[in-house]
Amino acid sequence: MTDTPEIDALGLLCPLPVLKLRKRMMPLSSGDQIVLIADDPASIVDVPHFCNEQGHALIKSHEENGAIYFTVQKG
Template identity: 35%
Template sequence: MHHNALLDATDLLCPEPVMMLHVEMRKIAAKDVLKVIATDPSTTRDIPKFCQFLGHTLLKQQQDEDVYCYWIEKKQV
């Protein structure tokens, strides 16, 4: 899936992936897509809640063994 930016949060534990996600979302333009790669299983709960709370769109969520990928579209301002 297409993305404009990438956040590699592998080997980081809660709350670091979501904290880094917050910083990266501020850097990209509205409607851009950020791909997040993580290995912390808590991201399966935290990242969808992050998107819902802040109004971003979680376009896709995928798991391949112990690696979790998310494609998040930044909300229109």
């Protein structure tokens, strides 16, 4: 089993974290997971909205040291 890939989007403002997420998810297979790490407050709204619109699942999110970690599963 491989480690879940991570996207470091710290310091990036909307819409860049979601754009990076979209680009990195393209080659993934359905069911694969990826973690987005962001500190833009808008990402709390943007990432779930992106998942809803694109048919992906937001598995979990949590805040740690001022960063928000989103685990997303490709639909």
